[in-house]
Amino acid sequence: MNELVAAVPWLGRRNPMAARWLIIVLALAAPLIAMMFGRSWVRVLDFALLYMMLALGLNVVVGFAGLLDLGYIAFYAVGAYTFAFLASPHFGVHWPFWAVLPLGAAFAALAGIALGFPVLRLRGDYLAIVTLGFGEIIRIFMNNLNYPINITNGPQGINMIDPIVLFGWDLSRTLKIGDFTINSLYLYYYFFLLCVAGSILLIQRLQISRIGRAWAAMRDDELAAKAIGINIRNMKLLAFSLGATFGGVAGCLFGAFQGFVSPESFSLMESIAVLTMVVFGGMGNIAGAVVGALVLALLPEVLRDIAVPIQQMLFDRVLLDPEVLRMLLLSLAMILMMLLRPVGLIPAKARYAHPEHLPRKKEARP
């Protein structure tokens, strides 16, 4: 929570308590406000929360440990497909949510270690490319493993995935308390909110723990970190697997919420989108990841609502469709942020920051 206060900088500095309450109230009231604009907006908020979780997880890998991972969406995919395999008519298995969720998280963590081992020695750009390749390989397999044995059902994906059922309480059904009904989208919203809050808590504790400090040391200077006795190998593997765990959990939630998974949802563009959220918000910073995800998940939807009618009014037809606008927005956000404000929207506190981002003497690159 203290971390999040940075999300409202003006108030946060003067009155952290008020800022805290503001965030809590906003988070709780958000779907009610969104409902005024239509039910689809609540759905958008649900997805924004999923993106938030992804951004938080990727932030562990990229921001804390300094390992640029361009295949992060693969872990999301692992989580989503685990849920789809174990809780859908595809294999005729219907395991309960609480059994599948840890499995999804565990498989994602294993995938993280599987990716981490070979790339232990790589840094920076090479690491980025290899992780990108890993993401693509996973996607290619999902796309093609419908032959000769049908495992993933290929490009069609798997549908009719079971919804989330918490102790016999089905989140996909409208809840009725007397005359009062609560739509399923709200139920999912508050459940996801709980998950995000839990993730934030966990990640915040992680950041200030021995592990978090070891990551920061490793990120800032690997050689020096090794010299003071940090086990680089274990720390890197831990970063990959813990980051992946959040991706896996988010994937499970996504599969259950959407009721349908296909390789299309796990394209490279999505990896890049999550990375943009982290970069945009501010690397190595929890509030940054949350705000980045919120802004970049909502903005394309807002644009969708505003830009299309405006274009129709001005040109009588839609020149830029919403998907193009989203890509344009994300790519420009990435480039402009790096050029104009490389620390991100909400810079990480100095003690957690990349020292590279702090003011320093210029030195030539070799």
Added chain:
Amino acid sequence: METLLQQLINGLTIGSVYALVALGYTMVYGILGLINFAHGDLVMVGALSALQTMMFLMGVAPGMSPIAMLTLALLVAMPVCMMLGFTMERLAYRRLRNAPRLAPLITAIGMSFLLQTIAMILWGRSYHTFPQLISTTPLQPIAGVFITPVQIAILITSALIMVALILLVTRTRVGRAMRATAENHKVASLMGVDTNAVIAMTFVVGAALAAVAGVMFASNYGIAHYGMGFMPGLKAFTAAVLGGIGNLGGAMLGGITLGLVESFGAGYIEDLSFGFLNSSYQDIFAFIILGLVLIFRPTGLLGERVSDRA
């Protein structure tokens, strides 16, 4: 045996296209230490702007000879890409030259997607048929191997371009300036080399190669669309790493090797995996090679540079 030879020809053709793109990656990396992610998308821009030119020419002068048309298309595509390469360097990468490690890379990724989006706006999402001005119907088979005129054209053109590039880098003043800058920016500029101009020049030359590669790629497959540059771009990067990044000969060797591995792999994967995998897995070879090279021989086949320059 015939399959073997056939795959050899196919592999050489596609490999020489990869090599051309890989040269662009390797030159930029050699000088700046930057993976210019957007380089692959210049391939796409080259192909699509050539397509646009051809469409225009077909409308204006329907009787024009295919060779003249292709030449004109190249003469448009190359400057377009060169200008884009120059602009990218000037507006983005130059400002980030002293920035932290991740910044230029993230910018380059953004650039790549920006180019794709712009292409999507200009040319739409659909696949365009690329006019095959050089025939793709195979000639009379030699020893059971089919070779198409467009493949011959690709092989000859890319060989010529590679020779020209090597001459440019080893025999000319600009080339010497490039090598000096790659070795050490500061010292090169102390010796009177205008390093900014040299870096811009590198981007421009690389972009021109990408444009040619784009036209070749599209001519070979007869198709062009906004996302066509990404995969070849990645593969070409793999080729550059495989050969030893920063090394021109390495990029060529790597490109050809990758092309061969891919075409043999696609040809034999079904037998090798007992029918479990098929040729739709073709794209994973590049990634597997990339992973293996980086893990076991990060300097590549011919390179001396090490993978981590922290």
